[in-house]
Amino acid sequence: MADVRVKICGLKTPDDVAVAAEAGAAYGGFVFFPKSPRHLEIAEARALTQGAPVGLAKVALVVDADDALLDALCAAVPLDMLQLHGRETPERVSEVRARYGLPVMKAVGVGGTADLQALDRYSAVADQILVDAKPPKGADLPGGNGLAFDWRLLAGRRWTRPWMLAGGLTPEVVGQAVELTGARQVDVSSGVEAARGVKDHGLIRAFVEAAQAAPVPRL
Numbered sequence: 448m449a450d451v452r453v454k455i456c457g458l459k460t461p462d463d464v465a466v467a468a469e470a471g472a473a474y475g476g477f478v479f480f481p482k483s484p485r486h487l488e489i490a491e492a493r494a495l496t497q498g499a500p501v502g503l504a505k506v507a508l509v510v511d512a513d514d515a516l517l518d519a520l521c522a523a524v525p526l527d528m529l530q531l532h533g534r535e536t537p538e539r540v541s542e543v544r545a546r547y548g549l550p551v552m553k554a555v556g557v558g559g560t561a562d563l564q565a566l567d568r569y570s571a572v573a574d575q576i577l578v579d580a581k582p583p584k585g586a587d588l589p590g591g592n593g594l595a596f597d598w599r600l601l602a603g604r605r606w607t608r609p610w611m612l613a614g615g616l617t618p619e620v621v622g623q624a625v626e627l628t629g630a631r632q633v634d635v636s637s638g639v640e641a642a643r644g645v646k647d648h649g650l651i652r653a654f655v656e657a658a659q660a661a662p663v664p665r666l
């Protein structure tokens with residue numbers, strides 16, 4: 448059985464990057480959103496990603512970014528994927544894919560069955576979809592809040608593109624989340640932190656181990 452692939456998001460230091468890679472994460476996420484405690488300046492991200500092991504796919508997380516930001520980011524930082532985590536329309540997803548030539552993962556917030564249609568819409572245009580918890584009304588961040596949604600909403604759902612489960616995952620619950628949803632990829636930020644925006648290296652290792660030990664059901 449193939450391992451569950453893990454993304455550790457909100458990496459901010461060279462040690463965060465090294466520990467995520469050594470632990471066996473497939474993706475490292477770098478956040479470009481000034482309201483986030485995980486926000487990086489482009490120069491910081493350039494230094495971090497240039498030193499990253501080749502096996503770790505480098506994902507830039509942006510929120511409703513305009514072309515000026517994406518131009519600067521893509522010119523300076525060696526990236527493997529863009530994660531669009533705002534209110535980007537399907538048309539904008541297609542535009543970003545075409546303009547930058549990088550795979551695009553579109554995040555969709557799920558709070559109830561009404562949100563599931565959006566997953567179908569975006570899976571037609573994005574390379575991957577990220578199924579996250581819908582942020583609470585008035586939240587500063589559209590993700591990275593450590594909140595889970597009811598994973599049973601995904602029961603029996605399939606998409607044509609690879610997808611990743613996110614939202615409130617921790618080393619303790621990731622196994623159950625994988626078992627219930629059949630996710631083959633998982634993403635975590637808050638659940639591997641000692642304080643908001645500060646990664647805990649022991650928790651990163653524990654998360655990757657728990658995710659990779661989870662039995663993925665044949666759904």
Ligand SMILES: O=C(O)c1ccccc1N[C@@H]1O[C@H](COP(=O)(O)O)[C@@H](O)[C@H]1O
Pocket residue numbers: 456457476478480483484485508510532577579588589590591592593594613614615616634635636637638
């Ligand atoms: O991590 C952030 O600061 C962030 C900011 C803006 C949008 C998304 C963000 N993080 C993403 O949110 C999900 C869930 O995170 P958590 O594990 O519940 O904290 C994950 O995909 C992060 O990549």
